[in-house]
Structure formats: structure tokens, C-alpha cells
Amino acid sequence: MTGNTPVTVLGIGSMGRAVAAAFLAAGHPTTVWNRSPERAAALVEHGAAQALTIEDAVRASPVLIAVLTGFDATLDSLAPAAGALAGRTVVTLNSGSPAGARAAAAWITARGARFLGGAIKNVPAAVGDSDTLLYFGGARAVFDEQAGLLRALGGDLAYLGPEPDLAALYESAVGATLLPALLGFLEGAAVLATRGIPAATMVPYSRNWLRMIESLLPILAEEIDTGDYTKLGSSVDLFDAAVADDRALAAESGVDLSWHEPMHELVRRGVAEGLGAQSISSLFEVMKQPAGWAGPARRAPGFMVASPLRNPES
Structure with a gap:
């Protein structure tokens, strides 16, 4: 997609504000939405458009970046605009469980949108830095199409694999x-x-x-x-x-x-x-194996577990 792809950021807490600011700095027309609309004031001063309803926010852009509290909050927020999701791409950058990611992906794709689950592995102040890592799980075609846009949030992008819950899984594993x-x-x-x-x-x-x-x-x-x-x-x-x-x-x-x-x-x-x-x-x-464990698992010599973590250029 072109460098000036319009994007909507849903949720403008500390991380959401950083995400929206990074898109603005990279020249993307950026719409912001939050349940508490007064939080958008500083971003509007810097060129963001503010949507007062979730349906207006969804219709404003082909790509929606959800930076809400969790997957339940994301689905609750999107529900009133479910009819406007068809043909759009929803990228989640919120916390939550792998099961939550799978449920969100199923709900979003059932409404004709495409889903990409992601995570930012840094603090809000580092969003947009060249060494900030983001990783994603979902359809490879969606990741490849949106990589240029997402690179505005960090220079180190990793594609984990086609399962929509992989970013949430790695968040749980690495965040432990x-x-x-x-x-x-x-x-x-x-x-x-x-x-x-x-x-x-x-x-x-x-x-x-x-x-x-x-x-x-x-x-x-x-x-x-x-x-x-x-x-x-x-x-x-x-x-x-x-x-x-x-x-x-x-x-x-x-x-x-x-x-x-x-x-x-x-x-x-x-x-x-x-x-x-x-x-x-x-x-x-x-x-x-915390329950009924009966000793170390027997493995074949040379057994290895391959990591799904792959560079986006691979």
C-alpha cells in the first residue's frame, strides 16, 4: 500500500496516543477514536481527525489499529459498527490471551474484515524507533500488504506465522x-x-x-x-x-x-x-506437566522445536 494510507486508531491511552502520533509523523492521514473523546485533543492539534462515533471511525479508513485494553474491549467497541467492517483490515495491538485473539479473529473475519494480531515490544516513548520490535500473527498476505504502514510504529517487524493468536501467545511467553x-x-x-x-x-x-x-x-x-x-x-x-x-x-x-x-x-x-x-x-x-507428572519426557536424540519466528523478508 502507498505511504499515505489512511489509518484509524481505536483507543488513545498512552500506547494509543504514541501509535497515532507515529502514524501522523510518517504522513498517514490518521483518525482517532476513544470512549472518552477529550483524550483526542492533543492529537487533533497535531493533525489527527477525530471520530465521535465508532461507526465514523471505522468508515474513515481501510485499516483499523485497535489499541484498547484487551480483546473483549475491542469487540465491545466494534460491535456497534459491525456492519461497516467488511473489506477493512483490523490490526490488534492490545493485550490479552491467545483464546481472546482467536475469538476476536473469528468475530472480525465473520464480518468480512481481515485480521492481524500484533504486539509492540517496547514502551510508548519508543514507538516509531528503528529498533522497536513488533510481531504479528495472521495471514501472510495481510502482513505483507500492511508492513509498510506498520513500519511507522517500529523498524523491527517480525512475522510469526499464520495463526491469528501467535502474537498473544508470544506476549504471554516472553512477558512471563x-x-x-x-x-x-x-x-x-x-x-x-x-x-x-x-x-x-x-x-x-x-x-x-x-x-x-x-x-x-x-x-x-x-x-x-x-x-x-x-x-x-x-x-x-x-x-x-x-x-x-x-x-x-x-x-x-x-x-x-x-x-x-x-x-x-x-x-x-x-x-x-x-x-x-x-x-x-x-x-x-x-x-x-504440573498434574500427575511422572518424570522427564523421553525424546529422540537431536529432537528440536523449530521457532516460527521469521524475518518479514523470509
Whole structure:
């Protein structure tokens, strides 16, 4: 499609505002809609058109970008304009479950529109940057047709595959590290605070620690994909032994470390199932079959799970 494709952005919270601003900056005629219309004022000042009804918003553009709270909110918002969806493309950039994405795709396509499920893997301030990653699941033809438009939101586009729920699936999988990492930093800050030490002093060391963890990810993935849990060197037994240190720290500092207990339970289960000498990545076997698990899955030598993540040029 041409570089000046008209686009409608549905939902102008912090991410929606950033998305609409990026389209405006790239020269796309941009219509915005939100349940609270006053939120559009700043975007209108910068050249956006404001639709006061959802039907007007849908009819304004051939491409609709939904940046609402979730898939239910997206469908609830679109329902009054269902008759105007035929022939248009709906791209979702909201959060939600894979099941929610599949339901949204089915509802939207049943009304004659095309669906592309996506996710922005960065903060609103980075929307439009050359290194901001967006990934998408849905029909390849739809992705290819809209790639030029979507590149206004970030220079790193990835096509995951034809299933409409893949972006939501990867959001769940990749996003699983976010809350534990943030809670870990907050915990560290709380421990330091008991000694009157500012959290800022921890930042350089936390950065180095996160880079070290990043360097281990390929090894973890290889162990999981091959079923050979001998390469990493950090065993389940090692983490089990550290449980006592966690409890000692909680007692000394008075900091609430109770959020560790589910992790400790996973480690205990791993030891009980005979995984103590294996790499910590062997807990994958515990986590994937939490009920009635009867030991590590037997896999053929050289078994690998191929990633569907593909560069859009592939």
C-alpha cells in the first residue's frame, strides 16, 4: 500500500496516543477514536481527525489499529459498527490471551474484515524507533500488504506465522519474565533500604546481572529443545540449597519474600522427581506437566522445536 494510507486508531491511552502520533509523523492521514473523546485533543492539534462515533471511525479508513485494553474491549467497541467492517483490515495491538485473539479473529473475519494480531515490544516513548520490535500473527498476505504502514510504529517487524493468536501467545511467553524481574528489583531495593542504601546504587550491578542472564538464554533454550539438561552447570540442587539463604535474608531484613514460595515449591518438586543434579532448565519438565507428572519426557536424540519466528523478508 502507498505511504499515505489512511489509518484509524481505536483507543488513545498512552500506547494509543504514541501509535497515532507515529502514524501522523510518517504522513498517514490518521483518525482517532476513544470512549472518552477529550483524550483526542492533543492529537487533533497535531493533525489527527477525530471520530465521535465508532461507526465514523471505522468508515474513515481501510485499516483499523485497535489499541484498547484487551480483546473483549475491542469487540465491545466494534460491535456497534459491525456492519461497516467488511473489506477493512483490523490490526490488534492490545493485550490479552491467545483464546481472546482467536475469538476476536473469528468475530472480525465473520464480518468480512481481515485480521492481524500484533504486539509492540517496547514502551510508548519508543514507538516509531528503528529498533522497536513488533510481531504479528495472521495471514501472510495481510502482513505483507500492511508492513509498510506498520513500519511507522517500529523498524523491527517480525512475522510469526499464520495463526491469528501467535502474537498473544508470544506476549504471554516472553512477558512471563517481566513481573518476576521487576519484583526482584523491588525486593533488592527493599533489602538495601533496610540499611539506608538508595536503590540507585544497585542499578549498575543489576544491569550487569541482567546481561549475564541474557547470555544464558540460548543455553537454556537449547537444553529445553533437546532435553539434554547438562550444559548450564547451575543445578536444581544448587537452587534448592539457596532456599535456606532466602529465608535467612527475610528473617534478617524483615522484607516480605513470600512471593518466592511458589518458586521454592517448583524447585522442591524437581528434586523430588530426581532432577536435582540436572540444570535448572530441567524444571521446564515440571512446569509443562504440573498434574500427575511422572518424570522427564523421553525424546529422540537431536529432537528440536523449530521457532516460527521469521524475518518479514523470509
